Amino acid sequence: MAARWLDQREERAWRSLMKMQDSLSEFIERQLRNRCGLSHADYQTLAHLSEAPDGRLRSFELGALLHWEKSRLSQHLGRMQNRGLVSRTRCLTDQRGAVIAITPEGRDLIAAAAPQHLTDVRDVLIDHLTATELEMLATIGDKVHERLAALQREPSIHDPTATT
């Protein structure tokens, strides 16, 4: 398999994206943890819960919003429950189910974290890009995500053993 190598422009774009990805997520993670004691995963979980009616969601609904594997969700919710950020109760209409609810402590935390997080996002990305750049960033992100979603729907492209 003689793969076409990347030319200079392509190489630069790829490396730059990788570097941005690394440093950006590292920064977000660190800021949230140092200032609020929350991981980005905690933040997103609380954000979704706080936006839900009554601050409660079925476990699988939360999982769908976060695009998390169910075992990851279960483990993470267990830890968040131990820290008093969420509560877990059995679902009345489906005996299998769990209802996840944000606690007052969780609400306080996300309420304090959100503005700071927002400031960080501005400080490190939004405020340093032009409207054109923002527009194109969204376009690029959507294209890539679209392509990846297509690949996931069509595994046969990369996995000839797939039986559809």
Add this chain to the structure above:
Amino acid sequence: MAARWLDQREERAWRSLMKMQDSLSEFIERQLRNRCGLSHADYQTLAHLSEAPDGRLRSFELGALLHWEKSRLSQHLGRMQNRGLVSRTRCLTDQRGAVIAITPEGRDLIAAAAPQHLTDVRDVLIDHLTATELEMLATIGDKVHERLAALQREPSIHDPTATT
């Protein structure tokens, strides 16, 4: 603290970037692991080693190239050593030091993985973007990385009013 919220365009760009980041790294990680038994971390480690003279580097040099914490590097090299991908020997000129070398097995693996990895990068990013988009992606990435590097150098991280 009434933080300025994101307008629609900004929100879209941020969300799109986050989604791309998640799905992209998940894809890269999965492809490498399923087809070559390598994590992205393994891949980058082997890539740097294979490009070094004689396929060997001092541990701290490798750490600098990867931007990894020293403990992470140490742990990861231990696991890679157990798998026979790298070897660790004491440095002759500095009794503290470790010299990391890629093994023939490691070379074989990265040689097999690189073309496939490259194909994936093309398939999912490069080949679906225009030259303009690639150019702008690099520009954006550099801007963000520049800003983050500046923040890391500045002790005034806690002063979000600082405008460059």
Add this chain to the structure above:
DNA sequence: TCCGTTCGGTTAACACGTCAACCAGCCGGT
């Protein structure tokens, strides 16, 4: 009704990353 299948969720085992502590070797000033 009964039985196989799917669904929602938990658990155990493992790979991975971070932090803090630690150790030995180097280095510089005195």
Add this chain to the structure above:
DNA sequence: ACCGGCTGGTTGACGTGTTAACCGAACGGA
């Protein structure tokens, strides 16, 4: 030569993500 600080590297404890196995409840035919 000595001593304190720095440097290169390892270790242990802990939080986190993935995989695979598992369980009970719901569902969907015969």
